[in-house]
Amino acid sequence: MAGPDGRTAKDEQLDRDRVDPRGENLTTDQGVRVDDTDNSLQAGERGPTLMEDFHFREKITSFDQERIPERVVHARGAGAYGYFEVTDPLTDFTRADFLCDTSLRTPVFVRFSTVAGSRGSADTVRDVRGFAVKFYTREGNFDLVGNNMPVFFIQDAIKFPDFVHAVKPEPHNEIPQAASAHDTLWDFVQLQPETMHMMMWLMSDRALPRSYRMMQGFGVHTFRLVTADGRATFVKFHWKPKLGTHSLVWDEVQKIAGKDADFNRRDLWDCIEAGAYPEWELGVQLVPEEDEFAYDVDLLDPTKIIPEERVPVRPVGRLVLDRNPENFFAETEQVAFHLGNVVPGIDFSNDPLLQGRLFSYLDTQLIRLGGPNFPQLPVNRPVAPVANNQRDGYHQTRVHRGETSYAPNSIGNGEPTVAGPEGGAYVHYQERVDGNKIRKRSESFKDHFSQATLFWNSMADWEREHIVAAFRFELGKVTRPHIREGVLRHLSQVHGDLARRVAEGLGTEAPPSAPVHEESSPALSQANAPREDIATRKVAILAADGSDAVSLRTVKQRLSAAGALPEVLAAHAGTVTGAGGESIPVDRAMSTMASVLYDAVLVPGGDKAVDTLTSDGLAVHYVAEAYKHGKAVGALGAGRLLLSAAGLRDVAYAENGVRDDRGVVTQGEAGDASEDFCSTFASAIAAHRHWDRDVDAVPA
Numbered sequence: 001m002a003g004p005d006g007r008t009a010k011d012e013q014l015d016r017d018r019v020d021p022r023g024e025n026l027t028t029d030q031g032v033r034v035d036d037t038d039n040s041l042q043a044g045e046r047g048p049t050l051m052e053d054f055h056f057r058e059k060i061t062s063f064d065q066e067r068i069p070e071r072v073v074h075a076r077g078a079g080a081y082g083y084f085e086v087t088d089p090l091t092d093f094t095r096a097d098f099l100c101d102t103s104l105r106t107p108v109f110v111r112f113s114t115v116a117g118s119r120g121s122a123d124t125v126r127d128v129r130g131f132a133v134k135f136y137t138r139e140g141n142f143d144l145v146g147n148n149m150p151v152f153f154i155q156d157a158i159k160f161p162d163f164v165h166a167v168k169p170e171p172h173n174e175i176p177q178a179a180s181a182h183d184t185l186w187d188f189v190q191l192q193p194e195t196m197h198m199m200m201w202l203m204s205d206r207a208l209p210r211s212y213r214m215m216q217g218f219g220v221h222t223f224r225l226v227t228a229d230g231r232a233t234f235v236k237f238h239w240k241p242k243l244g245t246h247s248l249v250w251d252e253v254q255k256i257a258g259k260d261a262d263f264n265r266r267d268l269w270d271c272i273e274a275g276a277y278p279e280w281e282l283g284v285q286l287v288p289e290e291d292e293f294a295y296d297v298d299l300l301d302p303t304k305i306i307p308e309e310r311v312p313v314r315p316v317g318r319l320v321l322d323r324n325p326e327n328f329f330a331e332t333e334q335v336a337f338h339l340g341n342v343v344p345g346i347d348f349s350n351d352p353l354l355q356g357r358l359f360s361y362l363d364t365q366l367i368r369l370g371g372p373n374f375p376q377l378p379v380n381r382p383v384a385p386v387a388n389n390q391r392d393g394y395h396q397t398r399v400h401r402g403e404t405s406y407a408p409n410s411i412g413n414g415e416p417t418v419a420g421p422e423g424g425a426y427v428h429y430q431e432r433v434d435g436n437k438i439r440k441r442s443e444s445f446k447d448h449f450s451q452a453t454l455f456w457n458s459m460a461d462w463e464r465e466h467i468v469a470a471f472r473f474e475l476g477k478v479t480r481p482h483i484r485e486g487v488l489r490h491l492s493q494v495h496g497d498l499a500r501r502v503a504e505g506l507g508t509e510a511p512p513s514a515p516v517h518e519e520s521s522p523a524l525s526q527a528n529a530p531r532e533d534i535a536t537r538k539v540a541i542l543a544a545d546g547s548d549a550v551s552l553r554t555v556k557q558r559l560s561a562a563g564a565l566p567e568v569l570a571a572h573a574g575t576v577t578g579a580g581g582e583s584i585p586v587d588r589a590m591s592t593m594a595s596v597l598y599d600a601v602l603v604p605g606g607d608k609a610v611d612t613l614t615s616d617g618l619a620v621h622y623v624a625e626a627y628k629h630g631k632a633v634g635a636l637g638a639g640r641l642l643l644s645a646a647g648l649r650d651v652a653y654a655e656n657g658v659r660d661d662r663g664v665v666t667q668g669e670a671g672d673a674s675e676d677f678c679s680t681f682a683s684a685i686a687a688h689r690h691w692d693r694d695v696d697a698v699p700a
């Protein structure tokens, strides 16, 4: 599916759809050239506008109707094209050829999103992130519409409108935007304990991804893989980011929401433009049909995981995003995902959340994209050929030839004909179903707390601290005491320690807690994410007139060589003059950026420069804030003085040689940055954050 130049069938198809008005004369939609688009047609210079001004009317009408309804949920998003390659074929489990044939490069479009906020809301809010992948396979489109958390808030799709109404801004005043910290969400939670496992994820750092490129993805539900001879295996899909799973912190995300509301979107765009292509590994957890009841959780319950330690995640392929869309509206806004888009070899389970989604996505596209022909939009169109008797409707762009649009027919040779399984047709898995029609939740869905406890047990100390702080913040914003009490009652069933610590922050007592199990799943902790790579990490180098240009250049080159993105910041744009009279180009003025937009801060030596920086409150703040957020902070020679000016008092600095004290890396000697300094600083950045610091005493 990829040409010799790596271009996919989807790329070729999209090329044919593109229009480029550059270099053309301005015309109306009817192709008539226009002589003036600045002045409407009037009866006299100061007279009224005339109805016959067709250009004016067409231009304004088109503008008036530019907007389509934003998505009810996941309105805020960013997308990219790329490809998927299977590395370990699943031939024994499925007939889907994109999962079996290692020579295929299947084109994809991926859209990441937040859930609750409107289309214009900030990227960095506490929320679940959507991770929706459209595979344009040779056998039709397959959509894997997942999230960055492996479970969901509710067990049955019929509760989805209730949940979404509760988490969205409150209906009387439309406040708060893109935030779960309000009464209605927590009221729902206290009355619906099945939310508790997901609430643990939502209150954890998983809800604050550093980058879309650094988050996991999950298909959430149990699906089925099916072979050509009709044998099925349960499957759960996992995406693992090559760069590891990393998060921001709460104080940081709140500030970034103001400093750069497009933080995650920009990050995705910039990295793809720079050729640093985001990559994930696709993994599967496979459960034979006969083991359906072998676990203490029901595989059909979307509020549960199967711990990786019990069923390992088998890596099977890789996803690479290597091209930004050309037009946000046409592609990212109009892309239409649907769980019902499956290809032969992939089938559903009876998960009641999944079953309901099978209805909802198609339904929503019909209203959002205005009728049944949205699969013809370029971003939605399969690369597999489409032929059927569906006709007409709003926005029909195809000109169907022939006399017949029905089956069976004799006039048109009976075409298009059905293929049958040998011809590659989709055949539904023949599951035997037998039961009474009832509205009743299965008894096997009843345990709402054990896996919330599992999650808590699996966290590192710093992750627990962040979870406690999140619950305190969110419940602290809840105005009705009975809602807070209701949630605390649930928390006491998750873990007594959690409930007690949250209650303390709310100035109240936790209800008595029952004993809980002690199992944990190390795979759930971000503390166990890979931490070797500094690729695409952003480093702020603080400079002023008199900075040691030699050491600055050395560190910058070393970091860049490892794929990091160091930038020189100074009080003003342009250049500063180094200690030896060198001209140092400034990438950005300090005031246009902020410490929270970087992964690390470095202060080169140079007495005069450090003097200037210590008396610049903004520079001091860059260092203090980076330290408080657990980031790597580096200083060479006199640069150490800026660190002390920033209040980093309990830190041990190098007197000579190099010292790394909990991610604060210093070199005693003035002069060029040593090899040791560069590599120690790089490791401190790769560690992502350093939570063993006492950050409370540092003002920022």
Ligand code: HDD
Pocket (backbone or CB within 6 Å): 071, 072, 073, 074, 077, 111, 112, 113, 129, 130, 131, 132, 145, 146, 147, 151, 152, 156, 157, 158, 160, 219, 220, 221, 302, 335, 336, 337, 353, 356, 357, 360, 361, 362, 364, 365
């Ligand atoms: Fe959903 C969008 C993920 C439950 C109904 N959902 C949407 C998107 C993602 C998810 C990633 C954005 C797709 C895009 O980028 O365009 N949704 C999930 C996951 C769920 C889930 C992982 C649980 C496991 N969703 C869910 C339920 C329902 C919906 C139970 C309804 C019964 N979701 C929708 C929707 C959306 C949507 C209203 C809004 C816009 C759209 O579909 O295209 O139909």
